[in-house]
Amino acid sequence: MNKRVTIYTIAEKLGVSSTTVYRALNNKPMVHADTRKAILKMAERLSFKPNTIARGLARKVIRIAVLLYTNFPEFHSRIIDGVKETAQELKDYNVTVDYFVYNKGDTESEEGRRSLSGAVSKIAKGKYSGLLATGIDVNEYEILKKNGIPLAFIVTDNNVERRFCIRYNGFVAGMMAGELFYWRLGAKAKVAVASGFEHVEIHSEILRGFKEQMTITPLNLAAVMYNEDKEKLAYTNTNKLLKEHPDIKGIYVNSYNSKGVIRAITAQGLAGKICLITSDINSEIRRCLEQGIVMATIFQNQYRQGRLGLRYLYQSISENEPVDDTVLINPEIIFRSNLSLYG
Numbered sequence: 001m002n003k004r005v006t007i008y009t010i011a012e013k014l015g016v017s018s019t020t021v022y023r024a025l026n027n028k029p030m031v032h033a034d035t036r037k038a039i040l041k042m043a044e045r046l047s048f049k050p051n052t053i054a055r056g057l058a059r060k061v062i063r064i065a066v067l068l069y070t071n072f073p074e075f076h077s078r079i080i081d082g083v084k085e086t087a088q089e090l091k092d093y094n095v096t097v098d099y100f101v102y103n104k105g106d107t108e109s110e111e112g113r114r115s116l117s118g119a120v121s122k123i124a125k126g127k128y129s130g131l132l133a134t135g136i137d138v139n140e141y142e143i144l145k146k147n148g149i150p151l152a153f154i155v156t157d158n159n160v161e162r163r164f165c166i167r168y169n170g171f172v173a174g175m176m177a178g179e180l181f182y183w184r185l186g187a188k189a190k191v192a193v194a195s196g197f198e199h200v201e202i203h204s205e206i207l208r209g210f211k212e213q214m215t216i217t218p219l220n221l222a223a224v225m226y227n228e229d230k231e232k233l234a235y236t237n238t239n240k241l242l243k244e245h246p247d248i249k250g251i252y253v254n255s256y257n258s259k260g261v262i263r264a265i266t267a268q269g270l271a272g273k274i275c276l277i278t279s280d281i282n283s284e285i286r287r288c289l290e291q292g293i294v295m296a297t298i299f300q301n302q303y304r305q306g307r308l309g310l311r312y313l314y315q316s317i318s319e320n321e322p323v324d325d326t327v328l329i330n331p332e333i334i335f336r337s338n339l340s341l342y343g
Helices: 007-014 018-025 033-045 052-058 073-089 110-125 139-146 170-185 201-214 231-244 259-267 283-291 302-318
Strands: 062-069 095-102 130-134 151-154 164-168 190-195 220-226 250-253 275-279 296-299 326-329 332-334
Touching: 007 018, 007 033, 018 033, 018 073, 062 073, 062 110, 062 302, 073 095, 073 130, 073 302, 095 110, 110 139, 130 302, 139 151, 151 302, 164 170, 164 302, 170 201, 170 250, 170 275, 170 296, 190 201, 190 231, 201 220, 220 231, 231 259, 250 259, 259 275, 259 283, 275 283, 283 296, 302 326
Parallel strands: 062 095, 062 130, 130 151, 151 164, 164 326, 190 220, 190 250, 250 275, 275 296
Antiparallel strands: 296 332
């Protein structure tokens, strides 16, 4: 069964924004004549039929909450950038977006948990049309279901009821890291993985991908460290790893927080001597790529996840359009040679 054609379909076909398509189809100003003509022609070719339900809802205000619960403001700021870009495109559709962000330190602390619980309660009582959130496994989300608020996740999935999840393909990311080690270090090289949480599905998925790649390009996996995204624990675990395995050749950090690992390697005079692969990009990883301390980092494009997350949630609310249960973002490899492309 073919998926129904929407304004987003036309926008993607022509490489224009959904707002431009909306303006052209509704005879609104600020659309170039040639662009309007191309949009109308594409709409006719695709047999586009306006959604009367969506048009009715477009007259109402659609309030969407965005909940980001994190230890890493720099990481989630890119998600917000993506959400804001889509929110700007949806301005003519009476869409408003409110942000609930916790960035005051340890999310596992009492203050962090209290903040999350308070934010979810406020969203549930605020008559929001939907919630876009990073996946946190807490009971507070049950109140959203009771209040009929549609929920969608980005970055990490959750075992609660939700419309969809957008995240990057961790399995492939793990395979990419394994293959990079193989070609850089050779077969049977002794390596380790510095992971986040053992119970977080995305981290487990990345590890499965890494191990799967080892059946194709064999490596010697000496250890898997679970650092719980805590810098001090990562520093301690890495020092312990280097003491127990002085012949370690490479470490793959499969979560965003690489600071503790980098600190330990640098403190022992091994920066640039141990092949280090990290995840995503921040100011420190950028510096380490430039200095040759990090060979490569595997990027999950959280900006794109935020952008698609808001768009798909809006579609599912306003147009009652189904979204794939899980939308996977292709991982990308950033080297020093192409670092300038990732501003």
